Amino acid sequence: VDKVKLLDQRRLPAEELYLETRDYHDVIEAIRTLAIRGAPAIGVAAAMGAALGALSLDTRDGKEFQSRFQDICREIAAARPTAVNLFWALDRVLLVAQEHADESVDAIKAHLVTEAQTMLKEDDTTNRRMAQAGQVLIRDGQRVLTHCNTGALATGAYGTALGVLRAAWEAGKRFSVWVDETRPLLQGARLTTWELGKLGIPYTLIPDGAAATLMHQGKVDLVILGADRIAANGDTANKIGTYSVAVLAHHHGIPFYVAAPLSTFDFSIPDGDHIPVEERDAEEVTHLWGQSVAPAGAPALNLAFDVTPHDFIAGIVTEKGIMEPPFTSSLKPYRPAQG
Amino acid sequence: VDKVKLLDQRRLPAEELYLETRDYHDVIEAIRTLAIRGAPAIGVAAAMGAALGALSLDTRDGKEFQSRFQDICREIAAARPTAVNLFWALDRVLLVAQEHADESVDAIKAHLVTEAQTMLKEDDTTNRRMAQAGQVLIRDGQRVLTHCNTGALATGAYGTALGVLRAAWEAGKRFSVWVDETRPLLQGARLTTWELGKLGIPYTLIPDGAAATLMHQGKVDLVILGADRIAANGDTANKIGTYSVAVLAHHHGIPFYVAAPLSTFDFSIPDGDHIPVEERDAEEVTHLWGQSVAPAGAPALNLAFDVTPHDFIAGIVTEKGIMEPPFTSSLKPYRPAQG
Numbered sequence: 001v002d003k004v005k006l007l008d009q010r011r012l013p014a015e016e017l018y019l020e021t022r023d024y025h026d027v028i029e030a031i032r033t034l035a036i037r038g039a040p041a042i043g044v045a046a047a048m049g050a051a052l053g054a055l056s057l058d059t060r061d062g063k064e065f066q067s068r069f070q071d072i073c074r075e076i077a078a079a080r081p082t083a084v085n086l087f088w089a090l091d092r093v094l095l096v097a098q099e100h101a102d103e104s105v106d107a108i109k110a111h112l113v114t115e116a117q118t119m120l121k122e123d124d125t126t127n128r129r130m131a132q133a134g135q136v137l138i139r140d141g142q143r144v145l146t147h148c149n150t151g152a153l154a155t156g157a158y159g160t161a162l163g164v165l166r167a168a169w170e171a172g173k174r175f176s177v178w179v180d181e182t183r184p185l186l187q188g189a190r191l192t193t194w195e196l197g198k199l200g201i202p203y204t205l206i207p208d209g210a211a212a213t214l215m216h217q218g219k220v221d222l223v224i225l226g227a228d229r230i231a232a233n234g235d236t237a238n239k240i241g242t243y244s245v246a247v248l249a250h251h252h253g254i255p256f257y258v259a260a261p262l263s264t265f266d267f268s269i270p271d272g273d274h275i276p277v278e279e280r281d282a283e284e285v286t287h288l289w290g291q292s293v294a295p296a297g298a299p300a301l302n303l304a305f306d307v308t309p310h311d312f313i314a315g316i317v318t319e320k321g322i323m324e325p326p327f328t329s330s331l332k333p334y335r336p337a338q339g
Numbered sequence: 340v341d342k343v344k345l346l347d348q349r350r351l352p353a354e355e356l357y358l359e360t361r362d363y364h365d366v367i368e369a370i371r372t373l374a375i376r377g378a379p380a381i382g383v384a385a386a387m388g389a390a391l392g393a394l395s396l397d398t399r400d401g402k403e404f405q406s407r408f409q410d411i412c413r414e415i416a417a418a419r420p421t422a423v424n425l426f427w428a429l430d431r432v433l434l435v436a437q438e439h440a441d442e443s444v445d446a447i448k449a450h451l452v453t454e455a456q457t458m459l460k461e462d463d464t465t466n467r468r469m470a471q472a473g474q475v476l477i478r479d480g481q482r483v484l485t486h487c488n489t490g491a492l493a494t495g496a497y498g499t500a501l502g503v504l505r506a507a508w509e510a511g512k513r514f515s516v517w518v519d520e521t522r523p524l525l526q527g528a529r530l531t532t533w534e535l536g537k538l539g540i541p542y543t544l545i546p547d548g549a550a551a552t553l554m555h556q557g558k559v560d561l562v563i564l565g566a567d568r569i570a571a572n573g574d575t576a577n578k579i580g581t582y583s584v585a586v587l588a589h590h591h592g593i594p595f596y597v598a599a600p601l602s603t604f605d606f607s608i609p610d611g612d613h614i615p616v617e618e619r620d621a622e623e624v625t626h627l628w629g630q631s632v633a634p635a636g637a638p639a640l641n642l643a644f645d646v647t648p649h650d651f652i653a654g655i656v657t658e659k660g661i662m663e664p665p666f667t668s669s670l671k672p673y674r675p676a677q678g
Contacts, residue, residue, distance in 0.1 A: 183546040205639035207522035209580025241548025300544035
């Protein structure tokens with residue numbers, strides 16, 4: 001196993017194009033350009049990229065290998081700043097390399113490949129546990145609103161928030177989904193619709209600005225969406241537009257849930273103020289498929305994420321069950337021991 | 340004068356294309372397809388279309404003329420359901436035709452042409468008065484958020500909410516504007532940016548879902564936007580996404596203003612529940628410039644407007660000054676006498 005195959009999400013739903021590569025630079029580029037996206041998927045891809053990078057190192061010297069492997073991981077870490085799964089995955093492969101530092105370089109490479117594959121499998125298991133834990137929230141006849149894409153595409157295999165809906169559907173519950181199109185990159189319009197369609201779950205696509213009106217009309221019973229990084233107090237960074245949905249749900253008395261694996265929690269930061277929010281190219285707002293929707297040179301702000309304070313969150317669905325407020329207490333058993 | 344010239348707003352900002360027509364059906368089509376849009380502009384266009392329709396009638400019989408002219412007005416009235424300026428303008432030209440019913444058909448036609456031209460001039464005057472009344476709200480250094488397009492393009496000439504900003508700028512105040520792109524038809528991205536750019540007013544374009552985050556960061560000092568129909572109690576129908584902005588502004592303690600001429604008020608309805616909200620083709624959500632952004636056949640909901648309850652509105656800027664809550668009291672002097 002010396003190559004990585006990934007679905008180029010930028011082409012969806014028009015085209016199902018797979019990229020195949022042996023070069024970890026391509027994996028970085030795929031993460032940077034959102035060919036691969038979604039916090040858990042980024043984590044797995046980072047581990048795969050690191051393994052490819054390790055395989056490409058031509059040294060037999062253990063010390064040199066460790067040092068160059070660390071450089072590769074640093075390079076991958078710079079691809080995107082917000083999703084903590086990226087750093088979590090890289091910390092994990094770095095640890096594997098260190099733990100086996102006394103073995104041959106070839107042996108370490110094999111361990112790294114295995115670890116990346118294990119992480120892909122674990123992601124699937126974690127997602128399915130999370131989905132089972134969360135599906136109790138979904139009831140027959142509900143109209144659920146979601147934002148961005150949190151399905152199989154955003155993860156190793158099953159999905160986080162969309163995984164919860166999938167498990168509920170598979171358990172025989174019947175409900176429908178309002179899909180926020182999620183500007184600027186339309187992950188809702190392009191990806192969530194595509195996944196819900198394949199699963200046979202009924203949905204209706206809406207512009208992001210219409211969610212409030214549907215809430216006012218009593219047509220939204222529950223909100224569930226994903227996360228890119230969750231601080232120790234439960235403050236949650238997620239796709240831009242999430243905080244808007246959270247405030248609106250709060251105003252209309254609608255429960256707002258987040259679904260994310262424990263690998264999305266960053267216990268090293270006390271609250272959301274410490275989460276770096278990526279600002280991306282203004283062209284993602286001013287252009288669509290290369291065509292301009294605004295006057296040439298129009299200034300635009302493209303915050304990729306926003307942070308939802310924990311008091312707007314009714315619960316966080318994880319593979320260890322649904323965490324309830326106060327999150328500092330409910331999350332305590334899962335906090336890594338302080339070093 | 341026997342033709343109407345209008346700027347096709349669908350092509351902006353890429354192209355400044357003018358349509359010129361002698362056929363009132365073209366005016367209906369322009370209103371229906373949003374080549375012309377914005378409540379006041381729709382009102383003026385409707386009057387112009389009615390005048391063109393009158394000119395096209397080949398009868399010399401007064402009674403037949405009145406009857407066929409009424410049919411034409413009914414046809415124009417069916418172009419769009421929400422903006423009340425459409426019905427207001429048609430009521431006004433119908434009244435002109437009736438008041439001169441004892442004159443020759445040619446004389447009535449001339450009166451109708453004059454009336455349409457008067458309405459265009461009045462719209463400009465009204466807008467400028469409104470702008471002067473409203474510009475006191477704007478202070479140096481403010482960061483103002485607006486939604487959709489309410490400038491010269493949306494009116495006969497000067498603009499409503501954007502007219503207020505324009506007058507403030509011309510009065511020497513210096514501020515900046517957050518422009519909601521306003522999905523699905525991107526009137527903010529395409530038109531408001533274009534107009535602000537021409538006026539030299541600094542702005543930044545944002546996806547609709549980012550407004551909440553900027554509010555949370557304390558970067559929005561005031562919201563001002565337009566209206567398509569205002570009920571007697573101040574409940575305001577405007578472009579979809581407006582209610583969302585209103586709730587978010589309320590939550591963050593940011594004053595939310597509406598700017599609209601008295602012709603946008605519908606005193607015949609007590610509240611917003613009685614405002615018909617146009618539902619447009621799902622393709623406006625699933626496609627952009629003919630290109631699909633969602634899977635083929637993806638179900639989408641395209642509400643063109645939403646209704647903001649009056650309690651979210653700090654004031655309504657009109658040509659008679661800024662109306663303050665409770666609106667039933669402040670608007671009382673401008674209510675037409677009950678028939």
